Amino acid sequence: MKLKDRVALITGSGGGIGRAIALVLSRRGCHLALVDINEEALLQTAEQAQLLGVQVTTHPLDVADREAIRQLPAAVHAAHGRLDVLINNAGVALGGTFEQVSEADFDWLMEINFHAVVRLTRACLPLLHQSDNAQIVNMSSLYGLISPPGQTAYSASKFAVRGFSNALRHELEGTPIGVSVVHPGGVATAIAKSARVPGSVSAKEIEEERSRHEKMLRMTPEKAGEIIVRGLEQRQARILVGADAKAVALLERLLPVRYWSILKQAFRN
Template identity: 55%
Template structure:
């Protein structure tokens, strides 16, 4: 199969202000993409744009939970870039704590950003993507869209949902000019654990212990993750496992779909 040439494409990245989104912006720029960068934090957004340093970059302050803001974005992209070839749904948040500790509002907020946000972005941009000679939708799921650790009910549910949505889209769009790539990053060294919210009753000591526990596994540099993701897009891959931990645990889940997490806990100890 011929490669999906990234040079000369226009890519829209949500959550572009930090972590994987920021690193991917730099990597896609290096491979010749014009960029539309979106993030809820204006300061982080401008920092990424400055680091990229391309004249064909636009910035858009965006909360993917804001229906009206998402609905109005395609026209802004069309006016600035003339069209879109790659949509990267990367924006996401995490909420630690067991399901019975999380409020309904906390749980719903994670689903709203991590799942409903990508769904409404796809709904908004699919007509424009269909107008391109060839286009790709890239959805950032997670290692926790493959396995389901305790204390991650909202985050894992949102990432499994995004994985399922991506698979359905891939089947529905088969044979069209729009392809789907779903990404499962493992422990990438981002601020996801540091920025995660916790239930109101969680003590500072407990929050610190949990953050330290998960940050120990966030080792892969975002730049390396971005290279893997960009190469997966260029190769038109349906699924991309990022990091050896993602590859290993994906295999373990397939071999032991019911009991795999007890093995994971032993490895973590």
């Protein structure tokens, strides 16, 4: 897929992997419609992308807002006249075991990590069908390949994204629209620090869990963004980001039930 003069819509583009993807795309000559709940961060991404000579529009909104999602494709079409790439990147994290996490917090995470992906994909499909060569890129996770304890909500959402993406790809065979699902390994973003945590979890437990997760975040967002965009250009069905994601994917394939007996020590150190 040639990205020059295409138009990409990216959610969660105010920072982290979303910003990195936006800047890699802009270096390829791809015009951008940027979405994030943080307007200030969104404008910073836009300023950096505009320096690379592409057209950029910003759309500050909460992806859990159904009406805002319904109206977004029309705003993108009015500004750019087309849409070729949809990147559902926005996501949140939630710590705690299933019994610690409230129903409200579980639903909050699913709204952003999964239902927003489905709604925006549905809203954008008519525009994507007008393209001669389009791609949907949905962000799953390492935890969309394996399911560690303490990640019931997050893992459920990322497995849901994976299943949705795979089935949608099969349904869209024979059309100009491809679907990629992305499984990043340990990428150094702020998601662990900004994770919502139940009130029943002690401050010590929170700090220990965050420290464990941050030790695994080794890859820069910039490198992850380049890998993801290369996968988009090659229209890969599955994009594994990092050696850790590739190793875990292989282990899960070999030991689909028993993988945790091998991985749990590494995750607890």
